[in-house]
Amino acid sequence: MKRKVVVALSAVLVSSSLYADSWLKGSVIEVKDEQKTIVVDTIYSGPIEVKILPDTKIKLDDCGWFKERGRFVDIKVGTFVKVDGNYASYAIPAAQSSSQSAVPQNMAIATKVKVKCNPTKAY
Numbered sequence: 001m002k003r004k005v006v007v008a009l010s011a012v013l014v015s016s017s018l019y020a021d022s023w024l025k026g027s028v029i030e031v032k033d034e035q036k037t038i039v040v041d042t043i044y045s046g047p048i049e050v051k052i053l054p055d056t057k058i059k060l061d062d063c064g065w066f067k068e069r070g071r072f073v074d075i076k077v078g079t080f081v082k083v084d085g086n087y088a089s090y091a092i093p094a095a096q097s098s099s100q101s102a103v104p105q106n107m108a109i110a111t112k113v114k115v116k117c118n119p120t121k122a123y
Contacts, residue, residue, distance in 0.1 A: 026081065058115065061117065
């Protein structure tokens with residue numbers, strides 16, 4: 001009986017971590033158009049450079065009635081973003097990468113970016 005309870009609780013913990021909130025949240029402090037990267041001043045970790053690949057999904061949140069699909073040019077300095085992604089575990093040369101430039105090892109790579117068009121600010 002105890003074993004079933006432990007297995008059930010561990011399954012709940014694992015599944016709840018899969019549905020966790022966005023990976024990075026913060027304001028964009030720099031947009032590097034040539035490298036297709038943005039620097040996000042995150043809430044907890046400080047500034048982090050994030051690579052935007054051609055297959056990254058960009059959604060514009062609070063921009064109209066429905067969530068619109070965005071492009072890299074829609075990400076501007078000062079906007080609040082939520083980023084889902086992961087880190088590159090090894091360096092990807094430009095020849096093998098689907099993007100314009102190489103991806104260095106341990107660089108954050110975005111899979112989905114939500115751009116807040118009208119964020120509510122405290123001041």
